[in-house]
Amino acid sequence: MAAPDDICLRGGVATFGAQLRRGELTSRDLTLAFLDRIDSLDPGLRSYARVMRDDALADAECADREIAAGLDRGALHGIPVAIKDLIDIADAPTLAGMPFRADHKAVRDATIVARLRRAGAVILGKLSMTEGATILHHPHVPAPVNPWRAGHSSGFSSSGSGVAVAARLCVAALGSDTGGSVRIPSAFNGVTGVKTTWGRVSRDGVWPLVEALDTIGPMARSAADAAAMLGAIAGADPHDPTAAPAPVPDYRRALDEGVDGLTIGVDWDRIERECDPPVITALCHTADMLVAAGARLRAVTLPATHTAAFGAILTAGVADAHRETFPTHAASYGPGLAAMLASATELEARDVAAAMNAADRYTGQINALFEGIDLLLVPALPYPAPPAAVLEATLLAGGEAFERFFLYTLPFNISRHPTITFPAGFSDDGLPCAAQLVGAHFSESTLLRAAHRFQSMTDWHTRHPAIG
16 A cells, blocks of 8 residues: 555545546545545644544445445545535534634534545544634634645634645535635645635534624535535535525536637736736636637736725624623733724614625626626635744735735625636745636636636646655
């Protein structure tokens, strides 16, 4: 058998699945390889909040028995994955990045965890995150370390998910996205992440940030792996009345449809004004590859975006999520989140109404764009991962720098459109650069197949940091 690191580094859902079904590999051996790699590397990377070794091995042994008996639960059967620690797993604490919740134990699995179990996935553990899924880690929770460059930001709030996937400490993971929390760590860590349409995936058993914006999506090594994850978790849910009843496509089957005939809108003027050169290069490369695969480019003008106009929705939504714990446990909160919650008392109803009206207008403008295009190509972020301390200072300062950072993430939460973020190059100093495709509501299948086509022509998504 190959060394554990070799097993973890090579392949993805389809490759591992084929090996399991041919009997070349057992789920127990695969799971052990990941657990050993976690033991070896994660003390320095800090991506896991909780490793569930015994449970994972028991699940893997069950998968091996089922596969040997001829039962096939699908693409994820026997595949080791990990879960962001705001998603409930029965009998395990859900901290959501807040240490005072250490005594909280979930009474049952979140719907999406139950669906992963039905798909035969092996859950390795729960992944670290920022405090309450906001932009800062709690002072007592060390931030996960970017495996490409220690000291540079690993993103937020699904920081542990991005690091674990990039460092090959799981095959795939789940993250959440309210203002960019799947896309930011995907971009900074060089992985593929899907920000789903609001309502595409149930949020039952998920600690909220802003319920009107919260989405759950996969973070994986490739679009193909993300398709397998999304297919397992998407769909209506009686436990969550906001989960959309729209049928769930076969995302994996649609991957090979390609992009021939698709029209992709690009606002090059804005991209060149707002992005650093490595990101512009990555987007040009992405456009060239998709055109070579049969897509058409169309110049578009993106509507003006002022993220501050939406701020009252965020502040009011976060305050509602914490109404039972703040200010009761105010002393247990980090200073950043505590300050945000305290400021919510100054909000007026008309501020929230104005933000909601601005959101509706922006959503209508984006919907109008999709009357003439199939997809929109934009940056995920305007620059590669900066030093963590620099980014934190930038975000705390607010103003234009804050606005620039969230320019291509938060607006698509406001409009509830799905996106896919994927690696499309590197900066001269070796940091990942990402592209983002945006689609009409519930067009995840088109997004996945476009990213898959790009990844079939390039190898950016196969590269991983040299660690350990």
